Amino acid sequence: MSETFTYVLLERRDGASFVTINRPEQRNALNNVVLAELGRAVDIAAADPETACIVITGAGDKAFCAGGDLKEMGAPNDLLAEHQGRGALAAFFGKLWAAGKPTIARVDGYCLAGGFGVALACDLVVASDRSTFGAPEVKVGLWPYMISLPLIRSMPPKQALKLMMTGERVDARRGAEIGFLTDVVPADQLDKQVAEYVRAFRSVSPQAIALGRSSFYQIVDHEPQARLALLHANLGVALTMPDAAEGLAAFAEKRSPRWAAEK
Template sequence: MYYYTPDQTTDLLTRSLRYLRVDQTDHVLTLTLNRPEKKNALNPPLLAELAFALSYARHTGDVWVVVLAAAGDVFCAGMDLKALASGDTEPLNVPEPAGPVRIGELMAGLHKPCIVQIQGPVYAGGFLLVGGAAYAVAADTATFSLPEVKRGLFPFQVLAVLLDLMPARKALDLCLRGKTLNASEAMATGLLTHVVASDEVGNTVAELVQELKQVSPTALRFGLAAYQSLKNTPPDQQQAFLHDQFTQIQQTADAREGMAAFLEKRSPNWQNQ
């Protein structure tokens, strides 16, 4: 599900947001959670701003890669339970989203590479951002915790994301015991793709961004969309579906440019078409 139409999100770069910093440079949209005084807990206004910005990223051809970072010492404390319990009515700085914002669906529907840049602890619903991205780069000092069962709750949506990344028993164990993982342990489970020294996180993300910008953004978009579609495609129909996807991508301008560049022994000039 996507929460905003292309027409609704065209003014993202000039709109004043309360809890999200936005920068778009050279095909890269960087979104920074900016509620450090609340450990970047996801209250309704921040959820709406995330949905607005990620909808813009999906709809905008000039965005090839998304980087999701956070201000302060904590990457994300998960859902803002106090705001949800009190029925927080803080006004939104974006239009009302088309339905309750479900981060798992939001990340899955992006269909563009997303890199999360993790500088500090991740709790609870913050796992949805980490697990839903294509790449998760964490400082070796970061920690990861699902404390919901200690609050009489259960991380239902996080469990679904974890089952895409790790064996079922490992995913269940993380949810059932609510234990805290260090960065190395989180890497071993499959939650992270990179663990580096704290002062190297930004450089590692920048290197990944540069690598992703060298390949066809059309191919990446087709591939990520197919990956999500496969989850709902019966096994006996998957090869037919993928064959059809390959037929379609061959007709794109980027595929023609990629083949021409290969034969002419030059670098391709991607048009994202």
């Protein structure tokens, strides 16, 4: 646990490895460096014999993760490098699912877009009652391709489709009703609830968890990596479309987008 990162903190506490996205001033937004570091941190935690479970969280109390850093999604200088970088989120999901240990998302604050996917890719999602969730990509001319699989794994598919088509945000209470949250607690009880799960996972068989958890995901969704590869390819195509360019420009300029059909 001695490895250090630029944007991620990794520490073991009471039998759990806590992996923290540490960009609070950017609401813990994701970029290629963050995703690579998250993947490395999960690898280290998964290989640690003293780690009973892995907790993913965000620094501060404003956001778990507000999604991808849109300021870094402009016109790329190297199309291949950008395409490979976008695949880092799919790779991270794969690492979470293959970790062989329980994973918990500890959510406090905004949990949007790619951050929504990161949370729902975890086995359990424990959220404070002041948290907000959503997949707003459609509002900037995109589609939440890479997080589609975690979303449809975590709630009825039509509910996931509704969130993706409308870009609406929902509070934690509604998230629990839809079914994508495991627990909703007051903010001052968030760490207590996570600690209770950590204690539970420390008391059960690691071998049973490793095999049973793998079996669960094979039943829930066969060949997830193939599905993520399809979504990754579609995202690459989407980013070449005029509406995507307009949506990202409008976001950067803090104005309403003018979609192609409206011009």
